[in-house]
Amino acid sequence: MSKAVERLVVLGTAGVFVAGTALGLNLAFSKPDPVAAEPTCEIKKIAKGEVLSSNLVMVHVYNASQRAGVANRVKINLERRGFLGGVAQNNPGQLKPKNVMVLSQDPADPRARLVARQFKGKVERVQADFETEDGISVLIGPDYQGLKKAGTKLKASQDVTVCVPTITLP
Structure with missing residues (x-):
């Protein structure tokens, strides 16, 4: 060569x-190319008189008792009834329920009524004293009596908008 x-x-x-x-x-x-934000949920409207079922209601459970793991156990049991499971953690606010408190801006909200009817004993419906997630939040107190046999559907007494989480498959 x-x-x-x-x-x-x-x-x-x-x-x-x-x-x-x-x-x-x-x-x-x-820098990476920007990725378009995908919606995290699909908005569904349930009109007054239509059926609202548990699979459209996201439930967040907060432990306001001294027993460890109560919020997680309650959340799992509600998921078994078809509710969408949200967060399960300790009470970030100051409210102290005896049995159960269902937190909602509107106590007549059909989602709050559907969740409240799942529990035994006295269930209070009040406004939250902390920033809540989208859906219905529940505080479990030290005198928690458990879940009762209850239906997981009801006719909506007013129009309600729900955010059903979407799952994007690759």
């Missing part, structure tokens, strides 16, 4: 190496 050909091979290899390194560094430090 002649010296001219050897020089061309070496220069060509060096050029490819330099160009590849520059491209790699450019890609490594570039």
Whole structure:
């Protein structure tokens, strides 16, 4: 092989190496393309007189008792009845229920009524004293009496809008 050909091979290899390194560094430090935000839920409207079922109601359960794990157990039991499971954590507010409190801005909300009828004993319906998630929030107190056999559907006494979570499959 002649010296001219050897020089061309070496220069060509060096050029490819330099160009590849520059491209790699450019890609490594570039910002990703923006991704369009996808909706996290589908808005459904239930008109007055239509059936509201548990699979349209997101329930968040907060433990206001001294017993560990109560909120999670209640949330799991409500999920078994078809409710959509939200958060399960300790009470972030100051409200102290004896048995159960259903937190809702509107005590006549059909979602709050459907959730409240699931519990044994006295169930209070009040406004929350902390920032709540979308859906219905429940506080479980130290005298929690458990769930009773109750229906998981009711006729809506007023129009209600629910946010049903969407799952995007790849």
